[in-house]
Amino acid sequence: PRETGVPPEPVEGSPRVAQIMRFGFPGLDNIRSHKDYIISYDKRNRVPHWVFEHLTRDSCQRTEGVDRANSDFKVDESIHPFFQSSNKDYKYSGFDRGHMAPAGNHRNDQQMCNETFLLSNMAPQVGKGFNRDKWENLERYVRKMTKLYRNVYVCTGPLYLPHMEQDGKMYVKYQVIGQNNVSVPTHFFKVVVGETDSKDLEMEAFVLPNQEIPDNTPLDNFRVPPDSVERAAGLLFFDRLSREKLSRVNGQKTGKSW
């Protein structure tokens, strides 16, 4: 059950994990703390369950000399070999190695940037029209929120959504790639909380299909009620933060139905 208050902003110098996870863990399965993001890894699907980031204007600053070109896509050796994904799984699959925690959010130092290139942080994404386009737009939109909000907290992950087939029944279907059967999610989500200087809290939630999306499709089209993502993902987002404390959800004043 959700708590009823607003956990205070951790004091400066608090462990980074306490800052990033201030509003609660979406789940507790197989968690790893990196320097600037936290991940729960899905050992069955060989992709993340979720990754969590805390963004500020400062944390998104690029330090001179930090460059994603210096980072290599690397097997995460902290994962048991049975459950790792490898570069070979993605090669010739037709899918990009899509960052869940984007490199562009972690340019303070090279190690932070490198850690986003661990293959445990990847899921297979359609390249053109998605990873390199609409999904990247959404990443950029979230990063830009740091210009308006003191703190931005974002949880990102894959979904495997059902669809109805001709027999009238509902099915989940997704491709798996490579020798390690890396799952190709049908959709991806981002659930974001922004906190203003005056401690106003707002939440936004997006679900995008893992497919080529026309460039002129507005991001607003992909807004969804946060609880629909929770049900589909099997996760609870920001559950230490009472939903009643949010002044807006998806840009709408709360108290309305959303």
Next chain:
Amino acid sequence: PRETGVPPEPVEGSPRVAQIMRFGFPGLDNIRSHKDYIISYDKRNRVPHWVFEHLTRDSCQRTEGVDRANSDFKVDESIHPFFQSSNKDYKYSGFDRGHMAPAGNHRNDQQMCNETFLLSNMAPQVGKGFNRDKWENLERYVRKMTKLYRNVYVCTGPLYLPHMEQDGKMYVKYQVIGQNNVSVPTHFFKVVVGETDSKDLEMEAFVLPNQEIPDNTPLDNFRVPPDSVERAAGLLFFDRLSREKLSRVNGQKTGKSW
């Protein structure tokens, strides 16, 4: 990484969870301890990740008056409402509410039996030819092992196995039922360790498809290498027990390839 020894038999009077989980947890996601079995619940799929039982001749004895007819299929209220399954999900679905920890293993007292009827312990199973037939044969086979072995440890759960389609690509596809989108697994596994009075340890592993199976199909046809189940399930079974300490795997002396 697996450990190298054999954890000793917990002394009599040890907590039941220490006895059941003697050889290690297959995973650590969302675990609940019941009186006579342990479960890890899959909040996304609304079925177990795995259930774990420890069977002995005594534990399988039926106490006079204990009867599964006194047990009701009940929603597990300890699960967040977003992730529960309900009787309504199964009704008219065409699938049985298939016990992962079978009622027949827990007849020492009525509460133990009742706890196996929590819907969190269920997954949708084909009824005729599977839940009521071949899968039940396997449950009976495991229970009968207690006549030969001092201790029987068994882990049971669902699988979602990929298949190749005409386009040459691999896909995972499974039905979901009811308003809660309860997943219908493609297969189910049991991985069993038996320990003899002379402390010989043997392992067996079975994977059965969730479909009508002809009655004359021998259970032996469904034996698989334990590590193939581990890779597919994203779990490690009996990982506190060194595989080198096993005298047999699937009835074959070890040292051979299996």
